[in-house]
Structure formats: C-alpha cells, structure tokens
Amino acid sequence: MQRKIGVIGGSGVYQMDGLEDAAWTEVDTPWGASSDAILTGRLNGVEMCFLPRHGRGHVHLPAAVPFRANIDALKRLGCTDVVAVSAVGSLREDFRPGDMVVLDQFIDRTSGRPGSFFGSGCVAHVSLADPVCARLSDHCEAALRAAGARVHRGGTYLAMEGPQFSTKAESRMYRAWGCDVIGMTAMPEARLAREAELCYASVAMVTDYDCWHPDHGHVDVAQILQVLAANAGTAKAMITALPALAGGGLAPCPCGCDRALDHAVMTARDKRDPALVARLDAVAGRVLG
Template sequence: MQRKIGVIGGSGVYQIEGLQDAAWTVVETPWGAPSDEILTGTLGGVPMCFLPRHGRGHVHLPTEVPFRANIDALKRLGCTDLIAVSAVGSLREDFAPGDMVVLDQFIDRTCARPASFFGEGCVAHVSLADPVCAALSEACARALQPTGATVHRGGTYLAIEGPQFSTRAESNLYRSWGCDVIGMTAMPEARLAREAELCYASVAMVTDYDCWHEGHGAVDVAQVIAVLTRNAGTAKAMIAGLPDLLGATRAPCPCGCDRALDHAVMTAPDRRDRATLARLDAVAGRVLG
C-alpha cells in the first residue's frame, strides 16, 4: 500500500520547506471547509500533505478550528499516517521550555466542539484506550533524536477549551491529576483521527510552564512566541526525517489503527440514515460501503 503522510501544524508551524511539486490544494468536505488549503507534494520520495491547524496567519481560535473538516480532508486526499504538532505549556518541572514530548495519552476538558463524525442515524463507538499509534509515535521520537532537542517519550496532554490560559488553581489541579502538558487543540483531533482509521501521532512543543511554577511568571505571549520560533525548527527537522524512517510503502498498522471501525458501527444496516452515510464516505467508507 502506498504511504501518504499528513501533517497538521500547530502554532509556529505553518509550512514545510523542501516539498517537491508543492501546491496549495482546495479540498471540499461534507463538514465544511478545513482550516486552510492543504499543501501537497512529496518529501524524500513520499507523498505528503500539510495543513496549518489555525490557518495561515493564525486566524482560527482553538474552538473555531474545523476539526472534522480537517481530518476528513486529509483522509479524502489519501493520507494513511497523521502527525500532529502542537504548542503546549508544561505541568512538570522536568518538561522544560524547548523540550519535545511524544504524547501517548489525553484528558479532554473541551466542551464546545463536535467530537465525532457519527450520529444522526449512524452510531459507532471506537476504542480510545490507546489514542495514538505506538509505531508512528516511535518513528517521530526517532526522527527527533538528531535534532539535539530533549525528547520525552510518553506524556499526558490536558486539553482545555481556551482561548484563555488556565487559572493558577486549574493549573495546580491538572498537576495533581498527573497531567504532563496542557494545550487547546489535541482534542477532539485525536478522537476524529481514530474514527477515520488514521494512524495518529501527536508531538508537543513545550513553550512555557503554564502558571503553576513559582519561579516563572504567568504565561507571557511574547515569551511563548520566542520559544515557538525555536521549537518550530525542531518540528520541521523531525518532519523532514520521517520519510526515510517510514518508507514509501505501508503494511497494515501493527496497532490496528487502520481497522478501528471493524466492530465499532452499532446501527443496523437497514436503519442507517442515507444522508449521514453520504457524509461518512471518506472517513468510514471502508466499513459502510
């Protein structure tokens, strides 16, 4: 099977240098327009698609990001593997600004975003016990090694609605829960990637200590942007190294991400809403026909 890598760039990562035959492509989805046009091309002989999560120029609040349209558009373009990059605050002393975290768990505290492709006449329940693809996450960690950045393998991301940063009381509460980093965009993105049967890895770029750390002031946007600029270079170097590590062909996912819907759809075939089935053609066509 041909591999196609999708990349969702977070704050500070708005493009990929070095793409051959690069072109910005308009993709229409049943869920509306994605955050922006999608940059398509090849890198290291492997087809790649890049989508800036907040749009070029950073025009979408976290709540306004059209998550369903973004995942649908990347799946519709044939992506098999999806790497998401995001900026985060640290909830741990040893996760310092400038560090990179290859995430493996999430706690979702968002409340104003559609979190599923299903509903309205077609019900499905996918497993999120292990919300990222372990194989793809390992490739991201290996691609980060040559950058010289401090890389943490594994971490729990606390997703808040935003756009405001957390209060000090909230920050300390999340630390007591055992969360490692805090951000605003990993959910429902990871949920939707699983429903779309995409291998998904999430790499967090630490920009600050949120507001819990007594030795650091409350989150300062200027400080965050300065660290973002450094982190963006590390993230781009990681992306550049992935084609060689992953290769141009792809076997079935050892984690089963590409078969997540095998036993998930609950609605009887004769009771499924036709309009809903039409919307699901890209993300769930394999099992819904």
C-alpha cells in the same frame, strides 16, 4: 501502495519547506472547509500533505478549528499517517521550555466541539484506550532525537477549552491529576483521527511552565513566541526526517489504527441515515460500503 504522511502544524508551524511539486490544494468536505488549503507534494520520494491547524496567519481560535473538516480532508487526499504538532505549557518541572514530548494520552476538558463524525442515524463507538499509534510515535521520537532535540517519550495532554490560559488553581489541579502538558487543540482531533482509521501521532512543543511554577510567573505570550520560533525549527527537522522512517510500503498497522471501525458501527444497515452515510464516505467508507 505506499504510505502517505499528513502533517498538522500547530502554533508557530504554518508552512512546510522542501516539498517537490508543492501546491496548495482546496479540498471539499461534507463538514465544511478545512482550516486552510492543504500543501501537497513529495519529500524524499514520499507523498506528503501539510495543513496549518490555525490557518496561515493564525486566524482560527482553538475552539473554532474545523477539526472534522481537517481530518476528513487529509483522509480524502489519501493520507494513511497523520503527525500533529502543537504548542503546550508544561505541568512538570522536568518538561522544560524547548523540550519536545511524544504524547500517548489525553484528558479532554473541551466543551461544545463536535467530537465525532457519527451521530443519530449511524452510531459508532471506537476504542480510545491507546489514542495514538505507537509505530508512528516511534518514528517521531527517532526523528526528533536525530534532530538533536531533548525528547520525552510518553505524556498526558490536558486539552482545555481556551482561548484564555489557566488560572493558577486550574493549573495546580491538572498537575494533581497527573497531567504532563496542557494545550487547546489535541481534542477532538485525536478522537476524529481514530474514527477515520488514521495512524495518528501527537508531538507537543513545550513553550512555558503554564502558571503553576512559582519562579516563572504568568504565561507570557511574548516569551512563548520566542520559544516557539526555536521549537518550530526542531519540528520542521523532524518532519524532514519522517519520510525515511515512516514512508514505504503500506502494511497493516500493528496497532490496529487502520481497522478501528471493524466492530464499531452499531446501527443496523437498514436503519442508517443515508444522508449521514454519504457524509461518511471518506472516513468510514471501508466499513459502510
């Protein structure tokens, strides 16, 4: 059995070029429709799936992204690894527009977004101490450096609700918290990927300095779009290099991502809600049986 790589494209990354036998595939999930159809195919002999997080044409607000359906659909298609790409503002002087950050931590300030596949009738608690897969993050870093990108390994992503950008007071507060970048979509995506036992890596494309920086004024969407165009090219180069690095035989994840549910389900088998268990067939079927 081989690894299968899913890519979630954020703002500015709406397509994936170069796939053999490429086809847009609709996937039915118990959580509704995914953000868009999923582009499937092979890249350098490795099976790939590409999902534009906001949909082609950018039709979904950050809070309206169907995160559960997206992760379920990728898992249902057989993905073992998911690389998520997103546009972010920088909260650090040395994280400049155009830089790429391979993230390793998140702070979730979103509200009202369904953050778990589990619920009453089937309760589970997974560890998020280390919310990304170090192995897959290594591959992303190597692919970015090969593409000539300026890369920062490690960073904390502040997930805000949006769709408005921060006030200056909020931006300064997040800097005081030690956050490195700010965006609107990494949560609950990373939480759900862990529950689905997927190896997950998150790559942030820096577009601006948010509004804290005294020399850069307010966040300007026109300027962001200019930087996004350049960043999207770097992200696509990274994706093209991933099959050679992250593909190959399916061995157990050294980080344990593929076994995250081993001791997570708390509800006794005879107390589990059959309807919820049925909805969990793709993401948790390994442990629910």
